[in-house]
Amino acid sequence: xxxxxxxxxxxxxxxxxxxxxxxxxxxxxxxxxxxxxxxxxxxxxxxxxxxxxxxxxxxxxxxxxxxxxxxxxxxxxxxxxxxxxxxxxxxxxxxxxxxxxxxxxxxxxxxxxxxxxxxxxxxxxxxxxxxxxxxxxxxxxxxxxxxxxxxxxxxxxxxxxxx
Numbered sequence: 268x269x270x271x272x273x274x275x276x277x278x279x280x281x282x283x284x285x286x287x288x289x290x291x292x293x294x295x296x297x298x299x300x301x302x303x304x305x306x307x308x309x310x311x312x313x314x315x316x317x318x319x320x321x322x323x324x325x326x327x328x329x330x331x332x333x334x335x336x337x338x339x340x341x342x343x344x345x346x347x348x349x350x351x352x353x354x355x356x357x358x359x360x361x362x363x364x365x366x367x368x369x370x371x372x373x374x375x376x377x378x379x380x381x382x383x384x385x386x387x388x389x390x391x392x393x394x395x396x397x398x399x400x401x402x403x404x405x406x407x408x409x410x411x412x413x414x415x416x417x418x419x420x421x422x423x424x425x426x427x428x429x430x
Contacts, residue, residue: 322387330394339371339374346365369405371404374403381396382394
């Protein structure tokens with residue numbers, strides 16, 4: 268037969284304040300133990316996000332990164348020479364490289380964009396393929412518009428005016 272519990276041990280289990288504290292303590296331990304799987308899930312999600320970014324970077328490096336499509340422009344480099352005279356009557360020769368930009372008078376673009384999914388492991392990354400056709404016409408400049416001087420011009424591209 269077992270010995271009866273003493274008055275001290277029965278008071279710990281039967282005291283309403285201590286029983287409430289024991290329940291809160293057990294609940295706290297249970298919540299802390301259940302945080303471990305939640306922490307593992309957080310690590311898993313961040314690892315998968317990093318792997319997705321790696322797969323996207325790898326596919327982009329092999330497929331081609333962002334590209335800009337622009338219309339045609341005919342750029343004709345030319346040298347400009349001029350002479351200046353300072354206040355003391357000394358003349359100086361100057362020379363500058365200029366660019367004459369001829370843009371198309373009309374431009375018609377026909378394009379077809381196709382989407383393709385490239386896969387790396389469990390990740391699918393969309394890539395795009397563009398088939399484009401450019402049609403346009405250039406007009407030759409007149410002699411009046413092709414003769415530019417830095418003194419008479421304004422703006423950053425003074426020699427790209429049309430007649």
